[in-house]
Amino acid sequence: MSTPIAVLQTTTGIEPAANAAALRRAVQEAGAGGAAMLFTPEMSGLLDRDRARAAPHIVAESNDPTLAAVRAAAAEAKIWVALGSLAIRRPDGRYANRSFVIDEVGAIAARYDKIHMFDVDLASGESWRESAAYVPGNEIAVVADTPVGRLGLSVCYDLRFPALFEALGQARCDVIAVPASFTVPTGRAHWHVLQRARAIEATAYVVAAAQSGEHADGRRTFGHSLVVDPWGDVALDMGEGAALAFAAIDLARIGEVRAQVPSLANKRPIGV
Incomplete structure (x- = not known):
């Protein structure tokens, strides 16, 4: 039996109120379209590389208006939401890149703080230092039982670290969320192959x-939001541009693949 899901691809900007309104509309549209769960990208509430300009909008989880708006919309539409991530101010004043799972009554079912910080200098000239403002999380294999099965959480750059996904596999996740705002150069080179490998x-x-397109802060993101099945087949590729799309999660397919390739069951510890 298949469970319908919706996937949101956005070009999130620097105005949180506009971003929150777009998220509310997506929740409503996903619910009206029959989806049991909506998945949104990394930094769905604000995408702004100017940290001084962004700072006034980054608040504690309890005060975040985008989180409150999505929770209210989820309860109204009676749909679960995997809110890719928001920038959240921690009690120590630094930030967390935090993913949320919100249930059909608007309650928070799970939280995950991105573990791996994107600190890179690309050949294109782009330079990113996520760790200058954000504190990495330290909890792995964060899962939630949802209408699409056991959902495991990760965020963007986590994709490049197989040990996290091994832990999620050993936790017998049925679905793993990988919300992202991938750069165009790294997306072209690695996005599809890494997502398929992790599945x-x-x-x-x-x-x-995923985030997609030209953003108000000057960055460009790759897009190509994906749904990949356990065999590695791409069930959905949204290409470029902001959009909402629908797909399905077939839990029976997971059992079929695990029976054919029982790598999780066959794994043995490897000494150093």
């Missing part, structure tokens, strides 16, 4: 809702 390794669906 194959965990023998689970991967749902990767």
Whole structure:
């Protein structure tokens, strides 16, 4: 039996109120379209590389208006939401890149703080230092039982670290969310192959809702939000541009693949 999901691809900007309104509309549209769960990208509430300009909008979780808006919309539409991530101010004044799972009554079912910080200098000239403002999380294999099965959480750059996905596979996740705002150079080179590899390794669906296009802060993101099945087949590729799309999670397919390639069951510890 298949469970319908919706995937949101956005070009999130620097105005949180406009971004929150777009998220509310997406929740409503996903619910009206029959989806049991909506997946949104990394930094769905605000995408602004100017940290001084962004700072006034980054608040504690309890005060975040975008989180409150999505929770209210989820309860109204009676739909679960995997809110890719928001920038959240921690009690120590630094930030967390935090993913949320919100249930059909608007309650928070799970939280995950992105573990791996994107600190890179690309050949294109782009330079990113996520760790200058954000504190990495330290909790792995964060899962929630949802209408699409056991959902495991990750965020963007986490994709490059197989050990996290091995842990999610060993936790018997049915679906792994990989919300992202991938750069164009790294997206062209690695996005599809990494998403497919992680689905194959965990023998689970991967749902990767992504940012796409030219953003108000000057960055460009790759898009191509994906749904990949446990065999590594791409069930949905949204290409470029902001959009909402629908796909399905077939839990029976997970069992079929794990029976054919029982890599999780066959794994043995490897000494150093």
